[in-house]
Amino acid sequence: MTTLRLILVSIILCMFLYVNAILGFARTFVPEKATGSLITNEAGQVIGSRLIAQAFASDRYFHPRPSACGYNGQGAAGSNLSPTNPELTTRAQAIIDTTGATSGRPIPADLVTASGSGLDPHITSEAARFQIPRIAAARNLTADAINGVLPHGPIANVLELNLALDALKL
Structure with a gap:
């Protein structure tokens, strides 16, 4: 007892x-x-978290790192593919082919490789700058205008960047 x-x-x-x-x-x-470090809009609706990446497919937005778990917070995981696995190479090449990367303008590694959790909400400043021409063309803005939303540090939160893009006055 x-x-x-x-x-x-x-x-x-x-x-x-x-x-x-x-x-x-x-x-x-x-x-x-x-x-959960939630971000809300003006109406108080939750639109995302500062800690978990979400997919952005439109050319009008910055794209996050690829996710091995489909940006699902409940299934956070890396890809578990070895560096010699042909599927990993095929996946990376498909991403490279869609970005317009060339030998003179190589794509930053974090836009091709998933993070260990598959949910990293940050990209490097280099990866953000790489995407500026695509976003500027899609939004009919200058590269300088898009560059103005980038933080001065080495990394940037993709959701916060995209909210800053939406706040730009045309």
Whole structure:
């Protein structure tokens, strides 16, 4: 009977009290991170997260890294294909062929390879700059206008870049 009581107390402490104490602490002191770093629009609707990539296929937007899990947060995973696997080479070549990359204008590696989680929301500044001509043509804007939304650091969040593009005044 004592063992059963100890098990029940441990379950209550570990599964309920501890978890709710940590969640309460997080919601009090870092509320944005406790709720998943969600981004909302003017109407208060959730449009994405700063922490999880989402697919953008339109030429009007920056594209994220490829995802091995279809940008599904519940199935986060790398591709598990070895570097010598022909399927990996075929997949990478298909991406290269659709981007307009040439020997004089090579595509940055992060636009061809998935991250370890398959959900990395960031691309390098080099990858963002590589996409500027496509976006400028699709939006009928100058490359300088598109370049103006890029952050000054080495990486950029794709969703935040695309929101900045939508905020540009034509």
